[in-house]
Structures are given as structure tokens and as C-alpha cells.
Amino acid sequence: MRWIRSSSDELSATADPSGASAPTIRTHVRTGARRRATGACVAVVVAAVALLASACIPQGTWKATAPAPVGITPAYASDFISVSCPTVSFCMAVGEAGDTPTAANDWTQPIVQTWDGAAWTDRSAAFQSLKGEDGADFDAVSCASATSCIAQWNTWGSGDINPRIAGWNGSTWTVAPMDLGWYTAISCVPGGTCLAMSDGQDRATWDGAAFHLSAADATPDLTALDCVSSTLCIGQTADAESATFDGATWTVTPMPPVPGDPAAFPQFGATSIDCSTSSWCVAVGGIASQATASAPATTVPASALWNGTTWSYPTVPAPANAVLTSVSCANGAECVAVGTTIDVTFPYSYSPVQAVWNAFGWTSIANPPGTGTVAASVSCPPNATVGCMGVGGVVRSLNSTLRAARFTWPHP
Numbered sequence: 001m002r003w004i005r006s007s008s009d010e011l012s013a014t015a016d017p018s019g020a021s022a023p024t025i026r027t028h029v030r031t032g033a034r035r036r037a038t039g040a041c042v043a044v045v046v047a048a049v050a051l052l053a054s055a056c057i058p059q060g061t062w063k064a065t066a067p068a069p070v071g072i073t074p075a076y077a078s079d080f081i082s083v084s085c086p087t088v089s090f091c092m093a094v095g096e097a098g099d100t101p102t103a104a105n106d107w108t109q110p111i112v113q114t115w116d117g118a119a120w121t122d123r124s125a126a127f128q129s130l131k132g133e134d135g136a137d138f139d140a141v142s143c144a145s146a147t148s149c150i151a152q153w154n155t156w157g158s159g160d161i162n163p164r165i166a167g168w169n170g171s172t173w174t175v176a177p178m179d180l181g182w183y184t185a186i187s188c189v190p191g192g193t194c195l196a197m198s199d200g201q202d203r204a205t206w207d208g209a210a211f212h213l214s215a216a217d218a219t220p221d222l223t224a225l226d227c228v229s230s231t232l233c234i235g236q237t238a239d240a241e242s243a244t245f246d247g248a249t250w251t252v253t254p255m256p257p258v259p260g261d262p263a264a265f266p267q268f269g270a271t272s273i274d275c276s277t278s279s280w281c282v283a284v285g286g287i288a289s290q291a292t293a294s295a296p297a298t299t300v301p302a303s304a305l306w307n308g309t310t311w312s313y314p315t316v317p318a319p320a321n322a323v324l325t326s327v328s329c330a331n332g333a334e335c336v337a338v339g340t341t342i343d344v345t346f347p348y349s350y351s352p353v354q355a356v357w358n359a360f361g362w363t364s365i366a367n368p369p370g371t372g373t374v375a376a377s378v379s380c381p382p383n384a385t386v387g388c389m390g391v392g393g394v395v396r397s398l399n400s401t402l403r404a405a406r407f408t409w410p411h412p
Contacts, residue, residue, distance in 0.1 A: 064368070065120065076101045087145070099135065181200045203216070222236070284304075286301055338377070341353055
């Protein structure tokens with residue numbers, strides 16, 4: 001099995017060509033590195049791990065925030081698809097909307113909004129000159145600070161899709177002078193620089209004011225990337241591999257087999273990764289079963305944990321026919337993952353899936369406010385105990401509107 005993009009912003013699992021494949025899942029690269037803090041439940045006595053794990057599972061809750069009215073027209077069936085929060089007082093969320101009231105899937109109107117810790121501000125108008133003759137749609141956003149972000153998006157024109165990278169300096173956007181391959185990933189180090197990497201192309205560094213290009217460095221086919229620093233990035237590839245970048249070269253190694261995979265597909269398909277250090281990462285995504293002539297492929301939500309030496313696969317308490325699309329950690333002990341279930345029968349339907357990590361394992365959490373809302377992306381400020389932001393919308397609905405909610409742990 002090979003995880004491939006079926007369009008510029010979608011990921012799907014391709015199995016036996018003679019069988020039907022699972023429905024395509026919109027997913028986006030995790031953005032921004034997250035530093036690890038010491039959690040209250042990290043130091044444990046081995047014999048008491050199970051008891052402490054149960055006692056320490058944070059039972060946080062979502063609280064809705066109100067996105068700003070979209071400042072461009074037309075904008076029908078709007079939803080967010082990616083968010084990045086480098087601090088507790090700043091997030092940038094990107095999304096898109098259709099340009100007619102009956103074209104919910106005609107994503108031609110790009111939307112950009114920022115959060116200042118109390119309210120959302122619409123900044124969509126500043127992006128309009130970049131959208132192309134037939135519009136644009138976003139893949140991902142990543143921010144180093146309130147005045148330094150990069151976005152990955154696609155312009156549409158004359159039937160062509162043109163992937164692009166742009167940097168934001170707090171008020172205006174600058175397009176990176178680089179070509180992009182089929183697989184592109186972005187990541188900003190909070191308080192540092194931002195990197196854009198694409199298979200077979202030059203690497204771009206954004207310093208908050210300008211892009212700087214470096215010669216192509218054999219970038220693999222990345223589906224997820226997180227940079228701890230400008231000289232340490234860890235990612236996952238479309239071929240079920242782990243990839244590490246040291247500032248000059250990539251080291252790629254196969255992921256270990258997934259235990260107990262009934263479909264003989266020992267491959268983990270990652271959609272998002274969060275790394276606090278070189279010795280701690282959590283990645284999320286899914287494992288696809290093999291399609292047959294009589295049954296479509298299905299997807300089981302999955303996660304992978306890196307301890308500096310090996311990858312393991314902690315169980316995710318989520319339903320079958322689901323995938324996790326985004327993960328972010330406030331510290332090494334507390335992470336939030338979001339995703340969606342998929343009804344594999346046409347016309348398909350989606351339901352939100354969320355889980356929280358507590359340094360021992362995953363546990364399910366209640367859905368964010370809003371019936372039918374799917375949080376497509378989540379971002380936690382580094383070392384924060386409150387305020388992870390999840391964003392999304394009502395998938396496949398003409399009545400979709402921008403949705404955002406903060407996840408808070410009940411810390412004393």
C-alpha cells in the first residue's frame with residue numbers, strides 16, 4: 001500500500017487496483033514544533049503505571065469561540081482546514097468557501113483569520129490577490145510568531161492546479177520563488193524560522209520578512225513534518241517511512257510493522273506529527289485495509305510514538321472507518337488529536353473523532369460544540385496548559401460555517 005495525494009490537498013490509501021478504494025480524506029500537514037514540558041504524571045513507578053495512567057487522564061472540554069464574519073464575498077459553505085498557534089495569544093486559521101450557494105465542494109474563496117487570545121479577526125481580503133483566476137484552496141498553515149507565518153495553498157486557473165507557498169509578515173503575503181513537487185510540507189519553529197520542503201525541489205526558509213532558497217536536498221515524499229529547530233525536522237513519508245532532516249541531509253528508515261494488522265498491510269499512513277525533541281514525537285493517521293472486488297478498503301485510526309530509538313503504535317480509542325487528521329501537544333504529557341469517521345457508502349457522511357494523550361495512552365473526549373462539526377486541525381501553544389485551538393466546519397454541507405473551539409485541561 002502507498003499513501004498518495006489524489007489532489008493537492010487530499011490523501012488516500014491505494015491498494016489492489018482490482019478493488020474499490022476507500023473514499024478520499026481531506027487532510028493537512030501538522031504545523032509548528034512543540035517543546036516538551038515535564039508533566040505531573042510523567043515520573044511513575046512501573047508497577048503502578050496502569051493505576052496512575054487512569055488517574056492522570058486529563059478530562060478536558062471544548063469551548064466554542066466565534067470566528068469573525070468572512071470579509072469577502074461570495075463565500076458559501078465555509079470551513080477551516082488548518083490552524084497554527086505559536087503562542088497563547090495568537091493563532092492563524094485558514095480555510096475556504098464555495099463561490100455559489102449550490103457548490104459546497106467548489107473551494108475557490110480562500111479564508112484567513114487570526115485569533116488574539118480573545119477574538120477572531122478576518123484577514124481574507126489580504127490574500128485575495130494571490131488566489132488565481134478560478135480561486136484557491138489551502139493545504140496548511142504554520143506560524144513562528146504573530147508576525148511570521150507560512151501557508152501552503154493551490155491556485156486554480158484554466159483547469160490547472162498550481163501549488164504555492166507564501167509567507168506572512170503580520171500584514172502582507174509574499175510568494176516563495178520556488179517550484180513545488182507533488183508532496184510538500186511546511187513547519188515553523190515557535191520563535192524561530194519557517195521551512196517549506198518539497199520532493200525534488202529547493203528548500204525555502206522564511207525569516208518573517210523574506211524567503212531564502214537552498215539547493216535541493218533529496219526531500220522525500222512527506223505527508224507529515226515537524227521541525228524542532230532549523231537543523232532538526234522529523235517527518236513521515238507516503239511510503240510508510242520515518243524521515244529525519246539535520247539541516248543538510250535526510251535520513252529515511254522504514255517504519256516498523258503494525259502489530260496485528262489483519263490485512264497484511266504492515267504500514268502506517270501518517271497525516272500529522274508533533275515533535276517536542278529529537279527523542280519524542282507523536283504521529284497520527286490511519287491504517288488502510290485491503291480493498292477487494294466485493295468490498296471497499298476501510299481505515300482504522302492509528303498513532304505512532306517515537307522515543308528516540310524506536311517507533312511504537314499506541315492504540316487509539318476511535319471507531320473503525322475513521323482517520324486522525326491532526327495532532328498537537330501542549331507538552332509531552334498532554335496532546336489532542338482530531339479526525340473524522342467516514343461512511344463508506346455513497347454519498348458519504350462524516351462525524352468528528354477526538355482523543356487526548358496523557359503520556360501513557362489515548363482516551364476519547366467529547367466532540368467540540370456544534371452538531372456535525374468536524375475539527376480538521378488542532379494546534380496547542382508550546383508549554384501551555386490551556387487553549388489548544390481546534391478548527392473545522394460541517395463537512396459536505398451547504399450550511400457549513402466556520403467553526404472554532406478551544407480545548408482546556410482542568411488543571412488546578
